[in-house]
Amino acid sequence: MVSRDEEGLYYALDLGGTNFRVLRVQLGGPEGRVLRQEYEEVSIPSHLMVGSNEDLFDYIALELSRFVESEGENYHPKPGRDRELGFTFSFPVKQTSINSGYLIKWTKGFAIPDGVGKDVVQALHDAMKRRGLAMRVTALVNDTVGALAGARYWNEDVMVAVILGTGTNACYVERAEAITKYHGESPRSGSMVINMEWGNFWSSHLPRTIYDEDLDAESLNPGEQGFEKMVSGMYLGDIVRRVLLKMAEDSFLFGTEVPANLYKPNILRTPDISKMHQDESADLREVAKVLKSILGVSSTPLKVRMLVVELCDLVAERGARLAAAGIVGILKKIGRDGSCLSNRSKCDQGEGRHTTIAMDGGLYEHYPKFRKYLQETVAHLLGEEIAANVSVELSKDGSGIGAALLAASHSQYV
Numbered sequence: 001m002v003s004r005d006e007e008g009l010y011y012a013l014d015l016g017g018t019n020f021r022v023l024r025v026q027l028g029g030p031e032g033r034v035l036r037q038e039y040e041e042v043s044i045p046s047h048l049m050v051g052s053n054e055d056l057f058d059y060i061a062l063e064l065s066r067f068v069e070s071e072g073e074n075y076h077p078k079p080g081r082d083r084e085l086g087f088t089f090s091f092p093v094k095q096t097s098i099n100s101g102y103l104i105k106w107t108k109g110f111a112i113p114d115g116v117g118k119d120v121v122q123a124l125h126d127a128m129k130r131r132g133l134a135m136r137v138t139a140l141v142n143d144t145v146g147a148l149a150g151a152r153y154w155n156e157d158v159m160v161a162v163i164l165g166t167g168t169n170a171c172y173v174e175r176a177e178a179i180t181k182y183h184g185e186s187p188r189s190g191s192m193v194i195n196m197e198w199g200n201f202w203s204s205h206l207p208r209t210i211y212d213e214d215l216d217a218e219s220l221n222p223g224e225q226g227f228e229k230m231v232s233g234m235y236l237g238d239i240v241r242r243v244l245l246k247m248a249e250d251s252f253l254f255g256t257e258v259p260a261n262l263y264k265p266n267i268l269r270t271p272d273i274s275k276m277h278q279d280e281s282a283d284l285r286e287v288a289k290v291l292k293s294i295l296g297v298s299s300t301p302l303k304v305r306m307l308v309v310e311l312c313d314l315v316a317e318r319g320a321r322l323a324a325a326g327i328v329g330i331l332k333k334i335g336r337d338g339s340c341l342s343n344r345s346k347c348d349q350g351e352g353r354h355t356t357i358a359m360d361g362g363l364y365e366h367y368p369k370f371r372k373y374l375q376e377t378v379a380h381l382l383g384e385e386i387a388a389n390v391s392v393e394l395s396k397d398g399s400g401i402g403a404a405l406l407a408a409s410h411s412q413y414v
């Protein structure tokens with residue numbers, strides 16, 4: 001998918017659900033690999049997430065040009081060449097070539113109607129032109145695919161990449177002949193990457209509560225991204241808020257009056273619930289702090305704080321177990337779940353090989369209890385013997401490096 005021979009200076013731009021990152025990386029070929037890298041992260045002003053396409057891309061181009069201007073001496077763009085960039089875009093896209101694709105729909109916190117149906121690379125190129133920035137996107141990359149490419153650069157056992165951040169998605173390496181809807185030429189490697197867009201997975205077997213239904217109905221994209229809304233960082237905090245509100249109304253959890261802030265959508269964020277969930281103090285001091293600063297509840301009995309922790313635990317555990325079930329589903333599909341042992345025809349050469357799942361995203365990275373539930377569930381579903389050959393590994397910023405590598409392998413100058 002990406003070669004280890006790439007050399008030179010390349011860039012990546014990663015537009016996620018909350019932040020966007022810009023990255024430069026000096027590649028040193030098979031020996032040097034990644035010689036140097038630097039990145040900057042900027043949070044996207046919320047008005048730009050629901051404004052116009054031009055404003056969003058103008059802002060990105062501005063930040064990108066600042067990043068380029070701040071370049072140190074030890075990065076060496078090749079003389080006479082435009083800088084080349086891998087563009088990681090974590091929204092559903094109909095990809096029409098390696099560096100073009102139009103937006104199918106926005107997800108997470110984005111709703112920019114005039115961006116839907118437009119080529120996102122063209123939009124970025126236009127904005128860079130308006131800024132006078134000489135840069136070219138040579139690869140448009142989904143974040144999961146970037147994570148897979150970045151992780152496989154170091155470790156060929158990586159077959160699956162999963163994003164658990166603001167949203168969630170996964171991709172995996174599939175044998176080309178198993179892809180029945182693909183009629184093009186067979187790739188030389190014999191395999192292809194499938195971007196699942198699993199955030200939009202839904203099944204009537206998924207037990208959805210009234211809180212999930214209300215959250216969906218009041219979201220920017222009702223009826224869409226059902227799996228994502230039960231699993232990912234943008235939503236877990238708000239599920240907890242909804243249950244707390246119900247308990248406050250029906251059972252006077254916080255006294256006779258319902259705290260006004262509990263009515264405000266998204267006021268309780270996933271980092272808040274992870275802080276409360278992981279409070280190790282005997283009197284649950286952190287829980288008290290969050291309840292006070294976010295919900296304006298000034299004093300709570302210990303019993304109430306314990307109940308809040310229990311609720312965070314339930315919501316995080318459910319999300320983590322659903323994500324784990326998705327991962328095991330992929331392993332089943334590619335015969336890395338032990339099914340090879342009983343049915344040889346189903347296997348690729350993967351039998352007995354180690355399989356690594358590369359994970360990226362702030363939810364997985366910063367929420368240890370979520371991570372633990374996910375890993376335990378994967379191991380539990382696979383059984384001890386198979387689980388010994390499967391590992392789930394954080395591949396931090398794999399998606400950025402992956403996009404830069406893909407930009408290098410599709411450079412217009414080679």
Ligand code: ADP
Binds near residue numbers: 166232233367
């Ligand atoms: P993006 O999804 O925008 O690319 P990240 O991968 O950095 O960005 O993920 C950011 C998300 O990670 C936040 O929206 C939040 O839901 C989650 N997150 C960040 N910090 C924490 C934390 N301490 N505990 C739990 N979740 C967190």
Ligand code: MG
Binds near residue numbers: 090163
């Ligand atoms: Mg991301």
